[in-house]
Amino acid sequence: MKRIQTFIVVVGGAILATLAQAMPALAQEHGGAEAAAAGAAAGMIALSAGLAIAGAAFGAALGQGRAVAAAMESIGRNPNSADRIQTPMIIGIAFIEALAIYALVIAFFLQGKI
Numbered sequence: 001m002k003r004i005q006t007f008i009v010v011v012g013g014a015i016l017a018t019l020a021q022a023m024p025a026l027a028q029e030h031g032g033a034e035a036a037a038a039g040a041a042a043g044m045i046a047l048s049a050g051l052a053i054a055g056a057a058f059g060a061a062l063g064q065g066r067a068v069a070a071a072m073e074s075i076g077r078n079p080n081s082a083d084r085i086q087t088p089m090i091i092g093i094a095f096i097e098a099l100a101i102y103a104l105v106i107a108f109f110l111q112g113k114i
Helices: 002-026 032-077 079-112
Strands: none
Touching: 032 079
């Protein structure tokens, strides 16, 4: 449990550090309030697209890992049921991967709005 808390703190700190460094990069020296607002909106779209891909990849990897671990444990306990476990496992993994691909498509659509 302590390792998970440490991991969450490290990842959270890395995300906050990235966000803190991204804001000065979005600042504009000239152009008025409208140009600054448009630049900030474009920066936030780019940032949200990147975070969406990161979250989708992390969630998909975690889900696939748990699904395969549970399937392998079931096959280890009852090797005769391997053919009945393997097919639903592969279908489930395909659905999990489809969710990550949907996030990738949405991120591409967001990038097109910049």
